[in-house]
Structures are given as structure tokens and as C-alpha cells.
Amino acid sequence: MTSHSLTLGYVPGGTPAKWARIWAERHPEVPLRLIPVTAADAADAVRAAIVDVALLRLPADTSGLAVIPLYEETTVAVVPTDHLLSAVDAITVGDLDGEPTLLPLDDVITWPDAPGTPVDYRPETTKDAIELVAAGMGALIVPQSLARLYHRKDLTYRPITDVPTCPVVLAFPQGPQPELVEEFIGIVRGRKASSSRGQAQPVVKRTAREKTLAKQAARAAAGKVARKPGRAGRGRR
Known part of the structure; x- marks a missing residue:
């Protein structure tokens, strides 16, 4: 993942702290910049790329944006x-x-x-x-x-x-998203760290010799267990 920043706009009363904390834990090398935006300007800030994503309330003009429902405010x-x-x-x-x-x-x-x-x-x-x-x-x-x-x-x-009630949503531009935005969307949707996109570790294939040595080690360990004396192996009185 490229180490630059992700910018999250949020309207007054928005509560991005939970997601910001999770982001910091998973991607400490990529700063998450939190920028307060007014309710009237939040959607425009996303469309103008002033922020990458935004927490905003509906109703709002979300033309050209994709939204993910987050929660309903009383x-x-x-x-x-x-x-x-x-x-x-x-x-x-x-x-x-x-x-x-x-x-x-x-x-x-x-x-x-x-x-x-x-x-x-x-x-x-x-x-x-x-x-x-x-x-x-x-x-x-x-x-x-x-x-x-x-x-x-x-x-x-x-x-x-x-x-x-007052719906709060995450808004971002429609269409394919940059990797950092996809990562943040995954956090908002509750995706676990082990299943985050781009976080899977590559599987290292073992050579034939390494496989053979591993089998020999497993057999040797099994033989030691089999030879270990139990109660039945104790001498008679």
C-alpha cells in the first residue's frame, strides 16, 4: 500500500473516532486526516476531491456519489x-x-x-x-x-x-475506488483485519526437499511418542 494520507470529512456532530482508531491500528504508516465540513458543503467537498470520503447526513444532494448507510440518529x-x-x-x-x-x-x-x-x-x-x-x-x-x-x-x-430519524451515511465518488478508500470502506462495513483487501499474506510454497524433511520430522516425532512408556509398560510387583 502506498504510504500517503486519506482524508475524511465529517459534518458537525459526526463521530468518526471509532473508524479512525481502527484505521490507525491497521495502517499506522498512512495518516487519516479528519476535516470538519459544514452540512451544506459536505457532498461538494467529496465531489471536488477536497476530501476522499465524508460522513454526512441525509437528505443531501448526493448526485455523483455512492453512499453507505451507517446509522440513524434520534x-x-x-x-x-x-x-x-x-x-x-x-x-x-x-x-x-x-x-x-x-x-x-x-x-x-x-x-x-x-x-x-x-x-x-x-x-x-x-x-x-x-x-x-x-x-x-x-x-x-x-x-x-x-x-x-x-x-x-x-x-x-x-x-x-x-x-x-436522521440518517448518517458515508459518501464517496461513484465508480472504482483507490485502494485506501476501499480499505476505509471495508473498515466501515466491519471487515476484519484478516480479510481486508490487500492484507492477505502470500502463501510461500515449500520445495520437494522441504516437504520430505517435514514428513521425516513428523514420523520421528510420532515414533518418540509411541515408544514413551505408559502405565502398561511398568514392571510387575
Whole structure:
């Protein structure tokens, strides 16, 4: 394998640590560069070869890309810790009826008839929206990983049980892949190190003389075992 680097882009809240650790164990000679990318730019970064592969959320424009589903994120509502909804462990869409909700310009959750009542002002980023939640302007609906990423002591979040989840996928260009990308895809898919592409050790064929010597050694070892005295070989009393 050629010793250069592999670049992995990941959107905010993405969790590439597990795969990065496995990569480092299997290919310590090839650095894995982790580059944060915005949700809006993640797919373009792959198409423009800024990154080799990317962890991104759907829905997204993945034209020209191949994707592998990774996991589904729980959708949650972020609210102040003293909010009425914080009194329960989980909520439903009905619980958000009439609740002011913030919709940042980089919103990553899109579905028809989203719960709550959007406020007129749209903050530029999810991080900005978190600040407005803390100020009491409304709730924020996000994937759980983003709620954890922007955690504050004065905020909490509750899972919404009856809304779509947020799919996270691995994206890479369509078509044949370079060896390093294939190796990373294998890790993501759970391929064991012994079965990784390009990792199999070549089988060394023995010469006829080496085979003969091995057989003679095996026979000699077997003869020693056969001659070893057992209980039946002990002298009579």
C-alpha cells in the first residue's frame, strides 16, 4: 500500500473516532486526516476531491456519489432546563403544538409539517440557534449528536418519538475506488483485519526437499511418542 494520507470529512456532530482508531491500528504508516465540513458543503467537498470520503447526513444532494448507510440518529427537541417539556423523558409531535421553534439557515432536518411554530427570525447557524434557545426564544429540533455537541448547563433535550430519524451515511465518488478508500470502506462495513483487501499474506510454497524433511520430522516425532512408556509398560510387583 502506498504510504500517503486519506482524508475524511465529517459534518458537525459526526463521530468518526471509532473508524479512525481502527484505521490507525491497521495502517499506522498512512495518516487519516479528519476535516470538519459544514452540512451544506459536505457532498461538494467529496465531489471536488477536497476530501476522499465524508460522513454526512441525509437528505443531501448526493448526485455523483455512492453512499453507505451507517446509522440513524434520534431527533430531539432542545429546550431550557426549566421548560415544561423537560419534566418528561420523551415527547411527541403533539407536545410541540404551538411551541415556538427556531429554524437555522443550516438546518439539517427537513420534512413536511414539521412540529412547532417557526419564529420569523432564522439564525445563521445551529450554534447561534442554541444561544437563542437559552434566551427563551423557542425550541430547536436537531439530531441528538448536535444537541450533545452544543450542550449547555442551562439547556436539555428530549427525544421526539414520532418523527423521522436522521440518517448518517458515508459518501464517496461513484465508480472504482483507490485502494485506501476501499480499505476505509471495508473498515466501515466491519471487515476484519484478516480479510481486508490487500492484507492477505502470500502463501510461500515449500520445495520437494522441504516437504520430505517435514514428513521425516513428523514420523520421528510420532515414533518418540509411541515408544514413551505408559502405565502398561511398568514392571510387575
